[in-house]
Amino acid sequence: MTEKRPNFLMIVNPFADAGQAKKIWQKIEVQLKEAKVNYRVEMTDHPGNGVQLAREFALHHKLGENWVVVAVGGDGTLHEVLNGLHLGGGDQIPLGYLPAGSGDDFARGVRLPTQPLAAVQKFLEVQHTTELDVGVYKDRIDAHETLFTNNVGVGFDASVVHAANAGQKDNLKKYHMQSNAYVASLIKTFFKQDAFGLTVKTDETERKFQHAFLVTTTNIKYFGGGVPIVPLADLHDGKLDLVVVEKMNAVRFVKLFVQMLATGNHLKSPVVHHFQTKQLHIETDMPENGQVNGENIQKQKFDLDFWVTQRPFWI
Ligand SMILES: Nc1ncnc2c1ncn2[C@@H]1O[C@H](COP(=O)(O)OP(=O)(O)OP(=O)(O)O)[C@@H](O)[C@H]1O
Incomplete structure (x- = not known):
C-alpha cells in the first residue's frame, strides 16, 4: 500500500x-x-x-x-x-x-x-497493510462459498449462539460470558444438545466420531466472546484448527470448560480432538445448528469443505 x-x-x-x-x-x-x-x-x-x-x-x-x-x-x-x-x-x-x-x-x-x-x-x-489468513468454507450441497475471520461451529457452540441471538432479539441484550443468563443458557443448551455422527477428513487423516458434540473450525484463538478454544491458533500459518469435543457428562464438561478458561490444557483431554490442516472436510450425519463468527447458520446436515486464503488487512 x-x-x-x-x-x-x-x-x-x-x-x-x-x-x-x-x-x-x-x-x-x-x-x-x-x-x-x-x-x-x-x-x-x-x-x-x-x-x-x-x-x-x-x-x-x-x-x-x-x-x-x-x-x-x-x-x-x-x-x-x-x-x-x-x-x-x-x-x-x-x-x-x-x-x-x-x-x-x-x-x-x-x-x-x-x-x-x-x-x-x-x-x-x-x-x-498486513496479509492475514482467512478461512473459507464451501457447502457441498448448495455450492455456496463463505469467508470467515474467526470460526465456524457445528453442534453445541452453535446452539449456544442460536440461544444467545434469540435472547438478543427478545431483550436487545446479548448474553455476556460472565452473566447468569449466559451460564443458565449454557447449562440448558448442554442438556438439549445430543451427540451426533461426524466424519472428518484433513490433509493427513480421516476420522469418524459417533458422539461428536462440539465441532469448531477456527482461524483464531477465541470463540464465544473470549473463550480460548485453540490457544496457539496463528493467523499467519496458512492453516485452520479443528476441535472436536465428544459428548460427556455434565460434571466432566464443567471441568473441561474451566480447564479451557484457566490453563488451555483442554486439548490434551481424551474427549477433545485437535487437528491442524490446510484443507478440511466435515460431514454430519444429521441436521445440527451452525454458527459463523457468532451469526446463526440455519440447522442443517453439514457437508463442508474448508481451506485457507490470505487477504490484506489494515490493522
Ligand atoms: N441496523 C440494524 N438493525 C438490526 N440489526 C442489525 C443492523 N445492522 C446490522 N445488524 C445485525 O446486528 C447483528 C449483530 O452484530 P455484531 O455481531 O456486529 O455485534 P455483536 O453481536 O454485539 O458483537 P459480537 O458478534 O462481537 O458479539 C448482526 O447479525 C447484523 O446483521
Whole structure:
C-alpha cells in the first residue's frame, strides 16, 4: 500500500453491542476528525446490510484507488463486510476493523484493544497493510462459498449462539460470558444438545466420531466472546484448527470448560480432538445448528469443505 494515508469507508453497525455501538461510533468520529482522517460513513440499517454496502463499494472501486473498508461493530459486522467485499470482487481491498461489539473475538485474536477508543488510537498508527489468513468454507450441497475471520461451529457452540441471538432479539441484550443468563443458557443448551455422527477428513487423516458434540473450525484463538478454544491458533500459518469435543457428562464438561478458561490444557483431554490442516472436510450425519463468527447458520446436515486464503488487512 502507498505511504499516503488512504481514504476510509466506515461501515458502522449501530445495533452492535445491543445498540451501544451507535454511541461508540459518535466518540470514534470525534477522534477521526481530530486526526483529519478522510472517511465516509455508511450505517447498516438491517441485518445483512453490511454485505450489501461492502459489495456495492467493491463493485465500484478498483485496486489502487487507495481505499480501506473498515467494519465498525462486532464479529458479525466484520463477517458481513468481509463477505460483501468478496462478493463484489474486492478481496484485495484492505479490510480494517474497529471493535464495537459484545464479543469481539477477532479483536482479541489479533491483539487489538477491545476498548474502542484505544482501538482507534492503534488504528491511527497503522501505516501499511498486513496479509492475514482467512478461512473459507464451501457447502457441498448448495455450492455456496463463505469467508470467515474467526470460526465456524457445528453442534453445541452453535446452539449456544442460536440461544444467545434469540435472547438478543427478545431483550436487545446479548448474553455476556460472565452473566447468569449466559451460564443458565449454557447449562440448558448442554442438556438439549445430543451427540451426533461426524466424519472428518484433513490433509493427513480421516476420522469418524459417533458422539461428536462440539465441532469448531477456527482461524483464531477465541470463540464465544473470549473463550480460548485453540490457544496457539496463528493467523499467519496458512492453516485452520479443528476441535472436536465428544459428548460427556455434565460434571466432566464443567471441568473441561474451566480447564479451557484457566490453563488451555483442554486439548490434551481424551474427549477433545485437535487437528491442524490446510484443507478440511466435515460431514454430519444429521441436521445440527451452525454458527459463523457468532451469526446463526440455519440447522442443517453439514457437508463442508474448508481451506485457507490470505487477504490484506489494515490493522
Ligand atoms: N441496523 C440494524 N438493525 C438490526 N440489526 C442489525 C443492523 N445492522 C446490522 N445488524 C445485525 O446486528 C447483528 C449483530 O452484530 P455484531 O455481531 O456486529 O455485534 P455483536 O453481536 O454485539 O458483537 P459480537 O458478534 O462481537 O458479539 C448482526 O447479525 C447484523 O446483521
